[in-house]
Amino acid sequence: MGQAKREMMEAEDRGWYEPEGHVCSDCVEDEFLKEVIRQHASQRQCDYCGRQTRAHSAAPVAVLMHPIGSAVFYYFNDPTQAGVPYDQGWLSTPTGTQDVLMTLPLACHDQLFEQIAQAFVHTEWVPAAGGHWSSSHLNEELSALWDSFVNIIKYEIRFFFQHASAAKSANPWEHDPRHILLTIDRLVKRLKLPSRLPEKTSLFRARIRSEEADWAIGAEQMGAPPSELARAGRMNPVGISYLYLAFEHETALAEVLSGPPCAAAIARFETQRELRILDLTHLPAEPSIFDEARRPERESLLFLERFVEEISQPVRKDAREHIDYVPSQVVCEYLALVFRVSRNRSLDGIVYPSAVRPGGRNLVLFPTERGFTRLFDQVEFQTAWEREFADWADLSASVGAI
């Protein structure tokens, strides 16, 4: 077999030809691809931007083809190979290679982009997870698992959902609701999300103060409400009180105030020891779409981002919150009572983004002792003060965007 014939067969197997030319790391945007270029640099001049360096800085374009090709085939495939049904046309309309590369997206020097697009054996593509047009990626499967959990908990079985398989459901595609709790448990540990909150960290809590309010602004009134008064919250079911705090007093105010004229009492608490928290406001950055080895991590993060967005959605207080909060309440109770940071250590609370103040961070603390009077010995009341807001200018100057 001749050299050319062998190269062609190899390209057919791989899905792409290996283009000529050398490229420097300035000519691609993705950090992972930049690193691939640095590791394989074997020439002092870039054939695309013309940059010259003393040390080797440009790598053969061929070394970029594996990570780019692997990303393309992770998301797309040729319609024939993807098993798309054909009936006077493809059931799923194919797109060209350039569109596929832009969807990823591959951002690089124009001439390089063109050359890479030309290097693929196929010219038509359809979205295809794992090569098949009707399959799903891990993050889509996890999202479906979450949707199914939300549906069951809200509308089918509330308390004995671990026996959901015994109940007759009209939806045969539903998943066992326990799976999402175990999946979240596993992902949170694998991504090492539990973190530490140092002792003496300031935290804030605000309460609306109506004109007729006659309660004293102090430790007792500014703590968690007693169980019999505990209303349903994003993370706690009605009657089971959790302590809601914020990292900024502006966020604490924004969470409770609706519009001027109004008044609020604000209290500052301090952590009494180092706390173990699950910080959902600092998820790790997604690995590059071209980093094949870290693809499972990327998929897990894509799901967790959606999960965090969902549980921090603003919910209208129109009595619907009793049902809309149920899924996050179940997850929260699981994290409070079942989840273990280490063998004998459970979580003190969860940090989640404020739905009303962009960039604001909330912390919900779980009781250290449950009962008619709950104990939140993770924090201690420090001081409290009152603020009045006459108009919007006054209010927005104090809480930022709400």
Ligand SMILES: [Zn+2]
């Ligand atoms: Zn260059």
